[in-house]
Amino acid sequence: MASLAARVTRMPIFRASLPSRQPFSRSLATRATSYKLNTGAKIPALGFGTFQDSDSQEETVSRALQKGMRLIDTARVYNVEEEVGRGIKKSGVPREDVFLGTKLWCNDYHPDDVERALDDSLRDLDTPYVDLLLMHYPCTFKRGSDRFPRDSNGRMIHGETTYVETWRAMENLIKTGKVKAIGVSNFSKGEIETLIRETSTVPAVHQMETHPYLQQKGFNEWLRSKGIHVIQFSPLGNMNDFYRQTGWSKSIAHMMRVIDQPVLKEIGQKYGKSPVQVVLACGINSGRSVIPKSVVDWQIEENLEADFELQPEDMAQIATLDAQARFNDPSLDYEWRLYSDLEGIDGTMRGKTH
Numbered sequence: 001m002a003s004l005a006a007r008v009t010r011m012p013i014f015r016a017s018l019p020s021r022q023p024f025s026r027s028l029a030t031r032a033t034s035y036k037l038n039t040g041a042k043i044p045a046l047g048f049g050t051f052q053d054s055d056s057q058e059e060t061v062s063r064a065l066q067k068g069m070r071l072i073d074t075a076r077v078y079n080v081e082e083e084v085g086r087g088i089k090k091s092g093v094p095r096e097d098v099f100l101g102t103k104l105w106c107n108d109y110h111p112d113d114v115e116r117a118l119d120d121s122l123r124d125l126d127t128p129y130v131d132l133l134l135m136h137y138p139c140t141f142k143r144g145s146d147r148f149p150r151d152s153n154g155r156m157i158h159g160e161t162t163y164v165e166t167w168r169a170m171e172n173l174i175k176t177g178k179v180k181a182i183g184v185s186n187f188s189k190g191e192i193e194t195l196i197r198e199t200s201t202v203p204a205v206h207q208m209e210t211h212p213y214l215q216q217k218g219f220n221e222w223l224r225s226k227g228i229h230v231i232q233f234s235p236l237g238n239m240n241d242f243y244r245q246t247g248w249s250k251s252i253a254h255m256m257r258v259i260d261q262p263v264l265k266e267i268g269q270k271y272g273k274s275p276v277q278v279v280l281a282c283g284i285n286s287g288r289s290v291i292p293k294s295v296v297d298w299q300i301e302e303n304l305e306a307d308f309e310l311q312p313e314d315m316a317q318i319a320t321l322d323a324q325a326r327f328n329d330p331s332l333d334y335e336w337r338l339y340s341d342l343e344g345i346d347g348t349m350r351g352k353t354h
C-alpha cells in the first residue's frame with residue numbers, strides 16, 4: 001500500500017514562459033508530476049484551490065484548466081460548486097481529464113444525510129461523479145440546513161454521530177460510482193488511526209495545512225507509510241488574508257510571509273524561479289500535491305511553472321524554515337480540539353467565521 005502512494009510519474013512538458021516582469025536567469029522545463037493513490041487512480045501534483053472569490057471562480061477555473069491545471073479542489077461549504085461546475089464546462093477540457101475533489105460539510109455527517117449531500121454537490125458541480133470526496137473536518141455539527149448551528153449563547157451545537165459512522169457511509173458511496181476515492185481533511189493522527197482500526201477503507205488522501213512554516217515531517221512520513229497521499233492546503237502559508245482576519249491564528253498570522261523569506265529568493269535564483277514556485281516545488285519534491293488558490297492570471301501561470309526538481313541541499317535549506325506555525329485552526333470556533341496530537345496548535349485564538 002505504502003509504495004503505491006509513493007509511485008510517481010513525471011512527464012517533462014514545456015509551457016509558455018512567464019511574463020517578462022519576472023527577471024529570471026533561465027527557464028526550466030516544467031514537469032507534469034502525478035502520483036498514484038491507494039485506489040490505483042492518478043492524481044496530479046499541481047492543483048487549483050477555489051475557496052473564496054465565488055464571483056470569479058467560473059472564469060478562473062475555466063482559465064486555469066485551459067492553461068494546464070488538471071486538479072480542482074472545492075468544497076460544499078465554499079459555496080462555489082455551481083461556479084466550479086460551469087468553469088469546467090466552459091474550459092472545454094473533457095471531464096475525464098480533470099481530477100475533481102469536493103468535501104462534505106460537518107452538518108451533513110449523519111449517515112442518512114451523506115449520499116443526499118453528495119448528490120447536492122454533484123448537481124451543483126453538474127457532473128455524474130467526483131474523483132475525491134473528503135470529510136472536511138472530524139467534528140460533527142447538528143443535522144439540518146444550518147451549516148454552523150449555534151445555540152442562543154453562540155455555542156456550536158455538535159451532531160450525535162461520529163466521524164467513524166460518517167466514514168462508513170462514505171465507504172458505501174464508492175459502490176455507487178458517484179465517488180472514485182474517499183479521504184479526510186484536518187484530521188489528527190489519532191483520528192486517522194481510529195478510522196483505519198474501525199473501518200475497512202484506508203483514506204486515499206489527507207488534505208492538510210502544510211508549507212515551509214508547518215512541515216510536520218513525522219506526520220507526513222507516517223501518512224506515507226500508510227499509503228495516504230497528502231494534498232497541501234494553504235501551500236503558501238500565511239499568504240491568505242483570511243488568516244489575518246478570522247482571528248483563528250491572530251498571534252502568528254502576521255509573521256513575515258513565507259514567500260518573503262530571503263532563503264527562498266536565493267534558492268529561486270539558482271533555478272530561475274520565484275519564491276512562490278520554490279515553495280510549491282518543495283511540496284511536490286516531497287511527494288505531495290499542492291493546491292494554491294489564485295484568481296490572477298499571471299499568478300496561475302507562475303504556479304503552473306512550479307513543478308521542477310529541487311536539489312537535496314535546497315530542500316534541506318527550506319526545512320530550516322519550519323516554525324510549527326499553524327494558521328488554520330478553528331478549534332475554539334468549532335469547539336472541537338483539532339490537531340490534538342500534531343505540531344503547531346499554539347496559535348489558536350477564539351475567532352468566529354459565522
Ligand SMILES: NC(=O)c1ccc[n+]([C@@H]2O[C@H](COP(=O)([O-])OP(=O)(O)OC[C@H]3O[C@@H](n4cnc5c(N)ncnc54)[C@H](OP(=O)(O)O)[C@@H]3O)[C@@H](O)[C@H]2O)c1
Pocket residue numbers: 048049050051052073074136185186207208232233234235236237239240241276291292293294295296298299300302303328
Ligand atoms: N481542507 C481545508 O480545510 C482547507 C483549508 C484552507 C484551504 N483549502 C484549500 O486550499 C486552497 C488554497 O489555500 P489558501 O487559499 O488558504 O492558501 P494559498 O493558496 O497558499 O494562498 C492563497 C493566496 O495566495 C495568493 N497567491 C496565489 N498564487 C500566488 C502567486 N503566484 N504570487 C503571489 N500570490 C499568490 C492568492 O492571491 P489571489 O487570491 O489574489 O489570486 C491568495 O491571496 C483553497 O482555495 C482551498 O481549495 C482547504
